Amino acid sequence: MSTPPPGKAGALVEQVSSNGFCTGCGACESIAGSDTITMRMSRGGWLRPVVLKPPSGQAEAVIADVCPGLKVEHEQITPGHHAVWGPLRQVRAGHATDAELRRQGSSGGGISAIANYLLESDRVSFVAQIAVSGTDPLANELQISRSRDDVLHAAGSRYAPSAPLSRLQDVLALEQPFAFVGKPCDVAALRRYAAHDKRLNTHLVCAISFMCAGIPSIKGTHELLRKLGTSPEQVRAFRYRGDGWPGMARAITNDGQTFETDYNSSWGTVLNRHLQFRCKICPDGTGEFADIVCADAWYGKDGYPDFTEREGRSLILSRTDLGEEIVSQAITRGAIEAEYIPVEEIARMQPYQVNRKQVVWGRRLAARMARGSAPHYVNLGLVRAALSARPVSALRDALGTYRRAKGEPQ
Incomplete structure (x- = not known):
């Protein structure tokens, strides 16, 4: 994709969205201003930018550099860059020592434990992270x-659209050291934006991500609720996972009834059928631009993950020297229990x-042929990964x- 010609300001954002390449991160709203671009739920059930008035040329240029629907790029491939898993310092499996954080988190509470450690050690003043809406x-x-209770409230996966970068200006205006937790595409955009707003280099202490299989439309949640025997209008509380590992999808209705189903049924048969198109050509489901990444450290069964309920276990990857320092200190301080595991165990x-990284080069090429354009992916090892796939x-x-x-539909 290329920057639109003069006089077509705003066309680039609309083009990314109409081509189906928008991740819904919300960076464009923060760059241009919410009076210029705002994120709204689309008819398809995803958060998409709506251009209210033409953004400035400067804003358009920054968006063109930051938007993960246009470009995802490592400046260079550094030593220790794994063909599938990206930059790696250490690989561990473990869990939060705080029993409640471990149970309420989706996968052993790794992210919650690290976030809480950063707060309690005063390395950050707050953690910017996604949680269920208050309304x-x-x-x-x-x-x-800003507290353990806040982190606990945000614990657990949220398999629905989120645009954490739409409020980035509010976060930076606080002028306090902070950690950010977001999807891999959110973190990739955040890293690019740091070249344009030096406040990020001053105040962002740590970027944390998780392995992501894609963002379902809110329509997926609505379908899941109907399959459970209720409806969106009747629900007063809902969680996708957690309260166990992997935990149940659970809805509580206004009249106090509880409806629930297991993870394999909720994600495996409903939610993953509603992924946005950009997720299907994603080059980075593993958070390569973060300092620390956590994921489910699934136990295997016949070559596939075993979703039997048990005590949660997190896969913990440190990707930078800073990330390794934080993980090591969290272990030393007793926030996490973890042991080193071989890189081969991640697969x-x-x-x-693994399969996703192997096929994304071909998927991007197919998308470009079908839609006339595609995002640029640079220094992500995609060709090398593709050569390891079965032709x-x-x-x-x-x-x-x-x-x-x-x-x-795009």
Whole structure:
């Protein structure tokens, strides 16, 4: 994609959205200002930018550099860059020592424990992270967490659209040291934006992410609720996971009834069928731009993850020297219990992410052929990963992406 010609300000944002490449991160709203671009729920059930008035040329240029629907790029491939898993310092499996954080978190409470450690050690004044909206039990909002109770409130996966970067200006205006927790695409955009707003280099202490399989439309949640036997209008509280590992999808209605189903049924048969198109050509489901990444350290069964309920366990990757320092100190201070594991174990715990990295080069090419453009992915090791895939399977996958790109609503 290229920057639109003069006089077409705002066209770039609209083009990213109409082509189906928008991740819904909200960076464009913070860059241009909410009076110029605002994030709203689309008819498809995803958060998308709405251009209220033409942004300035400067704002458009920054958006063109930051937007993960246009570009995802490592400046260079550094030593220790794994073909599938990206930059790595250390690989561990473990869990929060705080029993409540471990249970309420989706995968052993790794992110919650690290966030709480950063707060309690005064390394940060707050953690900017997504939590359930205070006005809509199905919606997400950015939460400024300043205590363990705040972190606990945000614990657990939220398989619905979120735009944490739409409030980035509010976060930076606080002028306090903070940690950010977001999706891999959110963190990638945050890193790019740091080149344009030096306040990030001053105040951002740590960027934390998680392995992501994609963002479902809110319509996926609505379908799940109907399958459970209730409706969005009747729900007063809802969680996708947690309160166990992997935990149940659970809805509580206004009249006090509880409806629930297991993770394999909620994610595996409903929610993952509603992913936005950009997620299907995502080059970074593993948070390569973060300092620290956590994920489910699934136990294997017949080559596949075993979703039997048990005590939560987190896969913990430190990607930078800073990330490794923080993880090591969190272990030393007793916030986390963890042990080193071989890099090869990641593939057994997260086989989906291996396949995803192997096929994304072909998927991006197919999307470009079908829609005339595609995001630029640079220094992500995609060709190397593609060469490790089975050629017939990769070709079949690319053809499927081409058909979807032609047929799916954008």
